[in-house]
Amino acid sequence: MTAGRPDVTLGPVSFYSPGQTAEKTGFSLDTLRYYEKIGLLGEIDRTAAGRRRFSEDDIGWLGMLRCLRETGMPIADMLRFSELARDGDDETIPDRIALLEAHDRYVEERMVTLRAQQRHIQDKIRYYRDLVAGT
Amino acid sequence: MTAGRPDVTLGPVSFYSPGQTAEKTGFSLDTLRYYEKIGLLGEIDRTAAGRRRFSEDDIGWLGMLRCLRETGMPIADMLRFSELARDGDDETIPDRIALLEAHDRYVEERMVTLRAQQRHIQDKIRYYRDLVAGT
DNA sequence: AGTTGACCTGGAGTGCGCTCCAGAATGCAG
DNA sequence: CTGCATTCTGGAGCGCACTCCAGGTCAACT
Numbered sequence: 001m002t003a004g005r006p007d008v009t010l011g012p013v014s015f016y017s018p019g020q021t022a023e024k025t026g027f028s029l030d031t032l033r034y035y036e037k038i039g040l041l042g043e044i045d046r047t048a049a050g051r052r053r054f055s056e057d058d059i060g061w062l063g064m065l066r067c068l069r070e071t072g073m074p075i076a077d078m079l080r081f082s083e084l085a086r087d088g089d090d091e092t093i094p095d096r097i098a099l100l101e102a103h104d105r106y107v108e109e110r111m112v113t114l115r116a117q118q119r120h121i122q123d124k125i126r127y128y129r130d131l132v133a134g135t
Numbered sequence: 136m137t138a139g140r141p142d143v144t145l146g147p148v149s150f151y152s153p154g155q156t157a158e159k160t161g162f163s164l165d166t167l168r169y170y171e172k173i174g175l176l177g178e179i180d181r182t183a184a185g186r187r188r189f190s191e192d193d194i195g196w197l198g199m200l201r202c203l204r205e206t207g208m209p210i211a212d213m214l215r216f217s218e219l220a221r222d223g224d225d226e227t228i229p230d231r232i233a234l235l236e237a238h239d240r241y242v243e244e245r246m247v248t249l250r251a252q253q254r255h256i257q258d259k260i261r262y263y264r265d266l267v268a269g270t
Numbered sequence: 271a272g273t274t275g276a277c278c279t280g281g282a283g284t285g286c287g288c289t290c291c292a293g294a295a296t297g298c299a300g
Numbered sequence: 301c302t303g304c305a306t307t308c309t310g311g312a313g314c315g316c317a318c319t320c321c322a323g324g325t326c327a328a329c330t
Contacts, residue, residue, distance in 0.1 A: 070248070
């Protein structure tokens with residue numbers, strides 16, 4: 001369970017246990033199961049005993065999901081993106097690009113307003129500082 | 136209900152109806168009531184008939200709340216800030232400054248990670264573009 | 271063989287931040 | 301005076317994204 005190094009117990013490819021995957025990706029075990037259940041992950045490989053084995057690709061995909069999630073994309077949109085990607089169909093690539101570009105613009109806009117709001121906060125700090133200074 | 140101009144119906148000071156306030160601040164009527172109820176707004180002035188009259192100060196304070204909210208401050212923290220501000224006590228000013236500074240750092244950090252994540256998204260877009268180009 | 275710990279499933283529960291509703295009162299235009 | 305819009309209250313409901321739980325299986329070590 002110690003993190004990082006993949007299990008190679010079954011075959012030539014590297015696999016990660018759910019616990020390792022949670023540690024590597026920052027998602028909780030429950031969230032990993034949840035993401036699989038709702039279709040963000042497709043079917044995850046299983047051992048003979050039915051336990052999940054995450055591949056390097058899965059880890060990479062989880063990284064993308066984490067990025068989208070943390071930049072504020074709703075699960076519903078991530079689901080759309082996942083479905084496009086899962087189809088693997090090259091015809092879906094323009095759609096995937098469009099989706100990511102829209103999100104990129106969203107993130108850009110968010111940073112702009114965030115900067116403005118930060119200025120507002122800093123103004124307020126300065127205002128309070130001046131109050132103290134002028135006492 | 137038309138927006139912007141305050142009612143001066145009662146006294147020399149400008150007041151805004153809940154509807155006007157909602158329009159000016161971007162909060163819904165329900166949210167304004169909710170914020171008052173949980174203590175983010177203190178007691179709002181009322182007309183003889185019991186309707187709320189928001190002052191210019193209230194509007195300003197709502198602007199601050201909006202800024203904090205949209206930059207990701209949880210309601211619980213905003214509540215703490217509101218209580219400090221409501222006491223009006225000058226002794227609370229250092230605490231208010233500390234609270235805002237902590238939040239300022241939080242916003243700063245968030246923008247940094249946001250930029251990194253945006254790069255990740257843009258990399259993915261480029262990757263998809265190259266896929267298309269190399270077909 | 272026994273104990274410990276990671277993992278399984280299905281489904282219920284949680285926390286946050288609103289949002290909606292019913293039923294009643296008020297305000298204002300024609 | 302009529303009618304329609306606005307606002308009032310208390311409390312229920314909602315959407316999102318998890319998170320927790322019970323009861324069981326399986327693996328690995330001693």
